[in-house]
Structure formats: C-alpha cells, structure tokens
Amino acid sequence: MKTAVRMAKDITFPLIFADFKEITKVRLAISVVFSSIAGYLLGAYEVSVSSILLLAFGGYCMVGASNAYNQVIERDLDALMKRTRNRPIPAGRMSVSMAMSIAIGLTLLGIISLYLLNPKTAMFGAISIFLYTSVYTPLKTKTPLSVFVGAFPGAIPFMLGWVAATNDFGIEPGTLFMIQFFWQFPHFWALGWMLHEDYQRGGFKMLPTGKKDTGTALQIIMYTIWMMVISVIPAFGITGRLMLSIPAAILILLLGGVMLFYGLKLYAKRDSVTARKLMLASVSYITLMQIIYVLDKFI
Structure with a gap:
C-alpha cells in the first residue's frame, strides 16, 4: 500500500x-x-x-x-x-x-x-x-x-x-515526395550504421547488406546522388508550379555535396564516427533544402 x-x-x-x-x-x-x-x-x-x-x-x-x-x-x-x-x-x-x-x-x-x-x-x-x-x-x-x-x-x-x-x-507534390523518399535512405542507413549493434539486440535488420561494409556505404552514396538530382529537377521548369532558381539549385547541390562527401568518407573508413557525421549532415540537408525552396518562392 x-x-x-x-x-x-x-x-x-x-x-x-x-x-x-x-x-x-x-x-x-x-x-x-x-x-x-x-x-x-x-x-x-x-x-x-x-x-x-x-x-x-x-x-x-x-x-x-x-x-x-x-x-x-x-x-x-x-x-x-x-x-x-x-x-x-x-x-x-x-x-x-x-x-x-x-x-x-x-x-x-x-x-x-x-x-x-x-x-x-x-x-x-x-x-x-x-x-x-x-x-x-x-x-x-x-x-x-x-x-x-x-x-x-x-x-x-x-x-x-x-x-x-x-x-x-500532381507532378508538384509527386516531386516533393520523391525528394524526401530518396533522402531517407542515406539518413536511416547512417543511423542504422551508428546503432547497428543495438539494433541487433532487438533483431532489427536496418542495413541493406546486414553489415557495416562497403556494400552498405556504396548504396548510401548511390541514393545520395539520386536525392541530389531529384532535389534540383524543378530548376529545369518541368515540374509545373514547383519551380527553383539556378542560385537556389546550386545551394541545394552544395548541401547535398556535404552528404556525398561523408558518404564517400564512410565508404573509405567504415566507422561509426563518420556515419554520425553523415546522419547529422542529412538532418541539416532536409531542413535547409526546404527552407531554400520556400525562400526561393517568396523572395
């Protein structure tokens, strides 16, 4: 009692x-x-x-x-x-x-x-x-x-x-969907790399190869490149009302380049410290990319 x-x-x-x-x-x-x-x-x-x-x-x-x-x-x-x-x-x-x-x-x-x-x-x-x-x-x-x-x-x-x-x-929200869709792979695989041993305790299978190896790192690089490409497609004027100026597209590519840098570094070093840096870079990317899109529309 x-x-x-x-x-x-x-x-x-x-x-x-x-x-x-x-x-x-x-x-x-x-x-x-x-x-x-x-x-x-x-x-x-x-x-x-x-x-x-x-x-x-x-x-x-x-x-x-x-x-x-x-x-x-x-x-x-x-x-x-x-x-x-x-x-x-x-x-x-x-x-x-x-x-x-x-x-x-x-x-x-x-x-x-x-x-x-x-x-x-x-x-x-x-x-x-x-x-x-x-x-x-x-x-x-x-x-x-x-x-x-x-x-x-x-x-x-x-x-x-x-x-x-x-x-x-239509094509506009479809494009926004694809940007965030491809962004999630390097983000969650970087997180999965960092927490791989802990995820194993729970029986979770989060890495594409099941290991912290070059195969996983290579897929992170590939999906990061796809994310970068899709993120700047609106600059070519083929996505309806969803548009992006050339300066904004360059900024977004530079942000994506930071993620790609850490992806390449992870491929070379295969360590959790680099995976954490990639994960943090991915969080910054999705936030700053969306801010750039909005500012580019209204400024």
Whole structure:
C-alpha cells in the first residue's frame, strides 16, 4: 500500500508530459510538421494561418499516433535495446492500454483535423499511419527492405503540405515526395550504421547488406546522388508550379555535396564516427533544402 502511494506521488505532470513527448517522439514529429508546413507554403496561392495550424496539429497527431502504435508493438524488443529500454512502456511508466488510448485518440484527432483541410490530405495521413504501423514496423525484424517500405510513409509529409494547400495531387507534390523518399535512405542507413549493434539486440535488420561494409556505404552514396538530382529537377521548369532558381539549385547541390562527401568518407573508413557525421549532415540537408525552396518562392 505504501509503495503504491509512493508511486502515485512520483507521477507528476512534468513526468506525464515527458512520457507523452517520448511516446509521440516529439522531435521527429516536429520535424515532420516542419516539412508539411514547408510543402504547404510552396503550394499555397494565399497563406492561411488557420490552415497552417490545422496542418501542424493534424500532422503532429498523425506522427504521434504512428509512433505510439509502434512502441506498443515493439515494447518487448525496445526492452532489449539500450536506446529504447527507458521508453515509457518497457520502463513500466505507461501501460499498453494507456499507450493504445493515446494512439487511437491522436489518430482520430489527426484525421479530423486534416479532413477539415480537405479529404485528400486526411486520406494521405491515414495511409501513412497504416503503412508505418502495419507494414513497416512488422518488417523491421524480417528484412532490410523495411527501410524501403518505411520510406513511403516517411516521404508523405513534404507532399502532404502541398496537397493540404491545393486539394490536388500532381507532378508538384509527386516531386516533393520523391525528394524526401530518396533522402531517407542515406539518413536511416547512417543511423542504422551508428546503432547497428543495438539494433541487433532487438533483431532489427536496418542495413541493406546486414553489415557495416562497403556494400552498405556504396548504396548510401548511390541514393545520395539520386536525392541530389531529384532535389534540383524543378530548376529545369518541368515540374509545373514547383519551380527553383539556378542560385537556389546550386545551394541545394552544395548541401547535398556535404552528404556525398561523408558518404564517400564512410565508404573509405567504415566507422561509426563518420556515419554520425553523415546522419547529422542529412538532418541539416532536409531542413535547409526546404527552407531554400520556400525562400526561393517568396523572395
């Protein structure tokens, strides 16, 4: 009885809020919201603050729901890995039923919010949750192809913003989708390289060859090059309303060149220090690339 009372006293609002942020992966969710807003600004004829707020709220809910479902499904595997064993469910701070309630609640709130923008946005949001939870998550322990499957829901946010602004899916949001789709391979393989041993404890197969070898590094280089090419295609005037000036394209190529440099360095050194630098470069790339696209439209 005394133990239960002591535990109840230990459960404070800051701790509950911290666990909510953990189960929804707040930093990842915010980065997804950022991508969605960037896509919205690129597609919008007129910027609506209310639409941006709906998109931000709905986007956070959808990502948060996906992550909560993921942590429910992988709770036993999370307990085996150093980086995840202190998550709310394996650490015993949150019950599975509570996590599921959060996931379902966020799903409903997210779909409703995105539907208020337009039905297509809600549809793509729902598709991303389904693919992430029902296809990508189970495949992570089965095959390295899980990264390919996971790249589909992961590429939706940038595109989703355009669809939210226009209620239309065409070559423009398709191009935004492809940029973020190809970016994910060097990003997640660099992360998988860094955490390879920990992922092995959980049985996750995240590297394309299953090893930290030159084969994996070579694929990182190839996908980085494809990402760079697709990122500057709008500069050639073949992607409808999605356009990019030559100076902006050069800046984006330079940013991609930093990733390519670390990819080549990883091929030569095959160490986790370089993999970390590549991962950080990839985070900088996706953020700065989207900022350049938006500034290039409005300046």
